[in-house]
Amino acid sequence: MTALALELHRSVPRYVAQRTIGRRLPGLLAGPISSLRLIHREAPALPGDGWARIRPLLSGICGSDLATVSGEASFYFSALVSMPFVPGHEVVGELLDDVDGLGAGQRVVLDPVLGCAARGIEPPCEPCARGDHGLCERITGGHVATGLQTGYCADTGGGWSGALVAHRSQLHVVPDGMTEAAALMTEPLACAIHAVRRAAVARDSRVLVVGSGTVGLLTIAALREFSEAGPIVAVAKHGHQAALARRYGATDVVPPNEALGAVRRATRAFRMHPERSAPFLLGGADVTFDCAGTRASLDSALRATRARGRVILAAMPARADLSPAWYRELEVVGAYSGAGAFAESLAFLTDADLGGLVSASYPLSRWREALDHALTAGRLGSVKIAFDPTKE
Ligand SMILES: [Zn+2]
Numbered sequence: 032m033t034a035l036a037l038e039l040h041r042s043v044p045r046y047v048a049q050r051t052i053g054r055r056l057p058g059l060l061a062g063p064i065s066s067l068r069l070i071h072r073e074a075p076a077l078p079g080d081g082w083a084r085i086r087p088l089l090s091g092i093c094g095s096d097l098a099t100v101s102g103e104a105s106f107y108f109s110a111l112v113s114m115p116f117v118p119g120h121e122v123v124g125e126l127l128d129d130v131d132g133l134g135a136g137q138r139v140v141l142d143p144v145l146g147c148a149a150r151g152i153e154p155p156c157e158p159c160a161r162g163d164h165g166l167c168e169r170i171t172g173g174h175v176a177t178g179l180q181t182g183y184c185a186d187t188g189g190g191w192s193g194a195l196v197a198h199r200s201q202l203h204v205v206p207d208g209m210t211e212a213a214a215l216m217t218e219p220l221a222c223a224i225h226a227v228r229r230a231a232v233a234r235d236s237r238v239l240v241v242g243s244g245t246v247g248l249l250t251i252a253a254l255r256e257f258s259e260a261g262p263i264v265a266v267a268k269h270g271h272q273a274a275l276a277r278r279y280g281a282t283d284v285v286p287p288n289e290a291l292g293a294v295r296r297a298t299r300a301f302r303m304h305p306e307r308s309a310p311f312l313l314g315g316a317d318v319t320f321d322c323a324g325t326r327a328s329l330d331s332a333l334r335a336t337r338a339r340g341r342v343i344l345a346a347m348p349a350r351a352d353l354s355p356a357w358y359r360e361l362e363v364v365g366a367y368s369g370a371g372a373f374a375e376s377l378a379f380l381t382d383a384d385l386g387g388l389v390s391a392s393y394p395l396s397r398w399r400e401a402l403d404h405a406l407t408a409g410r411l412g413s414v415k416i417a418f419d420p421t422k423e
Pocket residue numbers: 146147148155156157158159160164166167168169
């Protein structure tokens with residue numbers, strides 16, 4: 032079986048050029064220097080027992096995907112992927128094969144982490160053995176090539192294609208009656224639930240959420256459902272984001288340049304004005320989530336959090352000035368995957384239809400437009416942009 036696939040096949044010089052130009056001129060991202068190409072390729076082979084082919088019905092474009100294809104991701108991740116790979120780790124699909132109790136035709140969502148169970152590694156590593164497969168230490172071994180997740184592995188294919196392969200342990204059944212758009216939110220919502228758990232938010236904590244794209248909005252929703260957080264200040268750049276942030280439970284929503292002031296007022300903190308650098312607070316939020324992953328968002332998260340408060344990295348982080356982490360003795364806590372929170376995420380989505388967050392879906396043939404739209408989603412009044420590989 033052959034299928035269309037968007038494949039990332041970057042050469043180093045091209046990658047470096049892209050790194051330089053990528054974000055400055057968004058139109059160029061999907062232009063001639065892109066290391067993505069649309070090809071017809073054989074569907075990936077089944078790597079072993081317990082694997083099945085999946086036809087993606089909807090596949091999200093995530094901030095980490097944009098950072099990867101634009102060459103902005105840290106070189107740290109280069110050791111955690113195998114080339115060439117097909118991006119796409121937020122996947123709603125249809126099984127093409129029967130596999131361990133699931134029949135062909137069944138709709139599924141993908142837990143993209145490729146841990147020991149998927150790789151057939153026995154005995155599993157310590158994190159996998161205790162159920163934390165998001166922290167797997169064997170992501171280079173077993174039945175498939177190196178890859179922290181589906182969508183970064185040369186052997187599995189990815190969601191931005193007509194066919195991929197997945198292991199039974201990665202699959203969760205989509206409840207009857209749930210729309211594909213709602214189901215597409217399962218993986219990002221699972222990540223948000225995991226981030227809220229990692230934050231261990233104490234009752235009535237004063238929370239700051241920096242960024243109101245998909246990650247920020249789902250984090251606010253997860254905070255209201257899975258914690259006893261007190262007032263939540265959300266930072267939103269655009270009007271539709273602000274309205275959604277309020278709807279999902281933010282107490283106060285402000286633009287980025289008013290974030291520090293809003294937290295200062297809410298927590299009676301003092302604002303400090305260093306030379307040649309952004310202001311910061313003495314006092315501030317108890318818990319802050321960086322949901323944007325830019326240098327500016329992480330800097331303001333660190334600068335608006337009280338001493339010994341907690342800063343959660345809920346998005347793939349950019350470099351930032353760690354001075355406040357040292358001086359204010361902050362706990363900086365990573366929250367990388369949604370592994371372990373898929374059941375809660377699906378249950379939540381059954382009650383609260385978040386499918387409306389999917390603003391547009393594109394056929395693979397219009398991938399340049401799709402990526403441009405995803406890069407500028409906030410400005411265009413959109414939230415989540417997806418591929419619909421079933422469309423021509
Ligand atoms: Zn493992």
